[in-house]
Amino acid sequence: MGLRVPVKLIKGLANSKGVVGYYDPSNRIIAIDHEHYNTKEAMHTLMHELAHAWWIRSGLYQTKLSYDTIEIICETIATVMVENFDIKPR
Numbered sequence: 001m002g003l004r005v006p007v008k009l010i011k012g013l014a015n016s017k018g019v020v021g022y023y024d025p026s027n028r029i030i031a032i033d034h035e036h037y038n039t040k041e042a043m044h045t046l047m048h049e050l051a052h053a054w055w056i057r058s059g060l061y062q063t064k065l066s067y068d069t070i071e072i073i074c075e076t077i078a079t080v081m082v083e084n085f086d087i088k089p090r
């Protein structure tokens, strides 16, 4: 959608925050755990966090959907992207 969203690898992210990745809308970056980088889990997380970035960019957060609903939609988008476009670690 015309906005670059850099991916930042962070050492110890999974250990310190208990997540493989997250989208930071303030800085417009996707953070991925360095140790999980290049894994199937990280590819799925990357697509999930990209869906959050699209969601915010498109203004869909103004729809007032619940957090749980947004998470389900982002998970579904990630699954569709990974499975249909055969996204794999290198």
Ligand SMILES: [Zn+2]
Pocket (backbone or CB within 6 Å): 048, 052, 071, 074
């Ligand atoms: Zn999410």
